[in-house]
Amino acid sequence: xxxxxxxxxxxxxxxxxxxxxxxxxIEFRGVTKRFGDFTAIDDLTxxxxxxxxxxLLGPSGCGKTTMMRMLAGFETPTEGSIHLSGQDxxxxxxxxxxxxMMFQNYALFPHLSVWENIAFGLKRExxxxxxxxxxxxxxxxxxxxxxxxxxxxxxxxxxxxQRVALARSLxxxxxxxxxxxxxxxxxxxxxEETQFELMDIQEKTGTTFVIVTHDQEEAMTVASRVAVMDxxxxxxxxxxxxxxxxxxxxxxxxFIGDVTIIxxxxxxxxxxxxxxWAEGQPPLRVRSGLDLAExxxxxVAIRPEKVEIHRNRVEDDNVLxxxxxxxxxxxxxxxxxxxLADGRVVKAQNFNTERDTRQPFTWxxxxxxxxxxGCGVLLER
Amino acid sequence: MNRFSWFNATSxxxxxxxxxxxxxxxxxxxxxxxxxxxxxxxxSTRWYGELLRDxxxxxxxxxxxxxxxxxxxxxxVLGTLAALTLVRMGRFRGRxxxxxxxxxxxxxxxxxxxxxxxxxxxxxxxxxxxxxxVLAHTTFxxxxxxxxxxxxxxxxxxxxxEAALDLGxxxxxxxxxxxxxxxxxxxxxxxxxxxTLSLDDLVIASxxxxxxxxxxxxKIFSAVRLGVSPQINALSTILIGMVxxxxxxxxxxxxxxxxxxERDTRxxxxxxx
Numbered sequence: 072x073x074x075x076x077x078x079x080x081x082x083x084x085x086x087x088x089x090x091x092x093x094x095x096x097i098e099f100r101g102v103t104k105r106f107g108d109f110t111a112i113d114d115l116t117x118x119x120x121x122x123x124x125x126x127l128l129g130p131s132g133c134g135k136t137t138m139m140r141m142l143a144g145f146e147t148p149t150e151g152s153i154h155l156s157g158q159d160x161x162x163x164x165x166x167x168x169x170x171x172m173m174f175q176n177y178a179l180f181p182h183l184s185v186w187e188n189i190a191f192g193l194k195r196e197x198x199x200x201x202x203x204x205x206x207x208x209x210x211x212x213x214x215x216x217x218x219x220x221x222x223x224x225x226x227x228x229x230x231x232x233q234r235v236a237l238a239r240s241l242x243x244x245x246x247x248x249x250x251x252x253x254x255x256x257x258x259x260x261x262x263e264e265t266q267f268e269l270m271d272i273q274e275k276t277g278t279t280f281v282i283v284t285h286d287q288e289e290a291m292t293v294a295s296r297v298a299v300m301d302x303x304x305x306x307x308x309x310x311x312x313x314x315x316x317x318x319x320x321x322x323x324x325x326f327i328g329d330v331t332i333i334x335x336x337x338x339x340x341x342x343x344x345x346x347x348w349a350e351g352q353p354p355l356r357v358r359s360g361l362d363l364a365e366x367x368x369x370x371v372a373i374r375p376e377k378v379e380i381h382r383n384r385v386e387d388d389n390v391l392x393x394x395x396x397x398x399x400x401x402x403x404x405x406x407x408x409x410x411l412a413d414g415r416v417v418k419a420q421n422f423n424t425e426r427d428t429r430q431p432f433t434w435x436x437x438x439x440x441x442x443x444x445g446c447g448v449l450l451e452r
Numbered sequence: 453m454n455r456f457s458w459f460n461a462t463s464x465x466x467x468x469x470x471x472x473x474x475x476x477x478x479x480x481x482x483x484x485x486x487x488x489x490x491x492x493x494x495x496s497t498r499w500y501g502e503l504l505r506d507x508x509x510x511x512x513x514x515x516x517x518x519x520x521x522x523x524x525x526x527x528x529v530l531g532t533l534a535a536l537t538l539v540r541m542g543r544f545r546g547r548x549x550x551x552x553x554x555x556x557x558x559x560x561x562x563x564x565x566x567x568x569x570x571x572x573x574x575x576x577x578x579x580x581x582x583x584x585x586v587l588a589h590t591t592f593x594x595x596x597x598x599x600x601x602x603x604x605x606x607x608x609x610x611x612x613x614e615a616a617l618d619l620g621x622x623x624x625x626x627x628x629x630x631x632x633x634x635x636x637x638x639x640x641x642x643x644x645x646x647x648t649l650s651l652d653d654l655v656i657a658s659x660x661x662x663x664x665x666x667x668x669x670x671k672i673f674s675a676v677r678l679g680v681s682p683q684i685n686a687l688s689t690i691l692i693g694m695v696x697x698x699x700x701x702x703x704x705x706x707x708x709x710x711x712x713x714e715r716d717t718r719x720x721x722x723x724x725x
Binding site: 143144145164165166170171172174175176178179180181182191192195196222223225226239240243 | 609611612614615616617618619620621622625629630633634713716717719
């Protein structure tokens with residue numbers, strides 16, 4: 072009872088994709104895009120809702136950039152339709168769409184000042200001079216660029232250029248903002264800061280953002296939902312925690328984060344399955360709602376941080392003995408590569424919660440690793 | 453690396469002498485007071501004065517400038533369009549043929565270009581004069597323009613144009629407001645190249661001109677056949693001076709811009725650190 076009350080007082084979670092009455096801002100319906108013989112996008116159907124921060128994630132060549140370019144109007148779908156607030160935009164040229172794009176290398180106009188770059192789109196709309204001034208000033212303030220208004224793009228730093236590009240694409244207050252690898256050119260530290268800045272600006276302006284990236288950490292950090300793509304298809308669309316903890320396939324499990332995958336044969340058991348995976352080893356226990364035939368081939372995916380490592384045998388659902396062969400020390404955590412009797416390597420992560428320069432385990436140590444049945448993910452393919 | 457060596461110094465001196473000695477002599481003799489070209493008779497600027505009073509030379513100069521301005525402007529427009537097509541259209545039927553045909557006049561002997569144009573003008577009954585010379589010069593110099601402009605366009609980031617379209621430009625506006633200002637230096641040097649080519653062309657102009665339009669090179673050439681006069685030296689000196697000033701100014705401007713850009717970039721990096 073008390074938990075129910077707590078649920079009710081919480082602010083409403085932003086999840087229009089779970090609301091059957093919500094109308095999506097963007098609808099891809101059976102979209103296919105071919106370049107000659109090559110199919111870049113293969114019969115893709117997808118809904119994106121207003122105010123979402125939607126990430127298209129995938130390796131290069133997976134079709135994420137083509138999808139973005141179709142939204143911007145630089146490519147037209149070969150088959151299917153794309154709707155933006157109910158209107159078919161498949162053949163609308165880029166200059167007549169309420170969509171703006173932040174380009175990968177910013178594509179700032181080198182011959183124009185920061186101010187003129189931001190004003191560029193507003194001037195094309197033929198707005199009043201005073202109105203343009205006001206809007207540009209507002210954008211400069213939003214991106215903290217007031218001091219650099221008179222500079223040319225080559226007279227400012229990479230991080231500032233990134234902010235000019237953002238200000239320029241936001242100036243026309245588009246319904247939809249596309250970001251093509253927006254942080255790719257920044258170094259790691261600046262990138263992390265900028266991710267939070269982007270989320271902040273997205274929230275302040277209430278614009279729908281669609282970001283294309285190959286960096287899974289970036290997608291997980293900024294996005295409300297992530298679409299994982301592979302070879303022109305969407306493999307899974309879900310919130311970052313679902314993508315990470317409940318991957319739909321081996322591909323997703325492997326692409327997002329670190330994972331150990333063990334292949335085996337499924338046997339039904341209470342609450343899930345046991346998986347036979349090697350001669351002379353105890354079968355692995357996995358909790359799963361998946362409907363597999365008795366004796367089907369399957370995979371168990373297990374994240375390193377869910378695997379505990381011990382010096383002595385412990386009692387748990389899955390306990391295996393092995394030898395430490397590699398150690399990856401990252402400061403906050405250490406990853407141990409543990410080789411099992413059959414030569415298979417399982418990764419186990421330990422948080423270094425104590426301030427100690429000596430590691431609890433070292434190379435060639437005999438160790439026991441364990442994880443509970445709920446921690447592994449059973450995958451069919 | 454930068455060690456002085458007699459061999460290098462000598463070859464450098466000889467090379468420069470080979471290139472510039474004839475011109476230096478020409479310039480010196482343009483200030484010769486004597487009527488005879490090869491005998492030094494003291495310093496004087498009288499030939500420059502006479503040049504300015506010579507109607508025929510002034511006429512020829514005026515014709516040349518008009519031809520050069522018109523033909524280089526036309527060549528720049530056509531050459532830029534050709535370059536855009538070559539770089540932008542991607543693969544289309546006949547692209548190889550088109551690009552080959554654009555560059556062919558670069559290697560075509562001038563005599564043949566001149567002759568074929570002459571035959572064409574006679575064939576279609578076009579009266580030869582300034583107009584035909586302009587056409588002929590446009591024809592061969594637009595190749596040079598398209599070479600210069602297409603090499604610039606090859607490194608032009610298409611995303612800039614896409615950004616312009618994305619921000620609400622029509623394709624024509626995107627070209628005018630973004631592409632053209634950025635490739636302007638290449639277009640201008642293409643124009644200058646076409647202008648110089650037209651200015652000193654003798655062969656093609658002689659084939660395609662008529663009695664009404666004598667260009668400066670034709671005038672000089674025919675005057676020299678009657679004997680070199682000091683006046684010609686003076687005229688040549690003026691031409692050399694004009695070209696030299698142009699080249700030096702252009703290179704200084706480029707260098708200054710590079711230095712400024714470098715300084716700005718440094719300043720930006722410091723500001724970030």
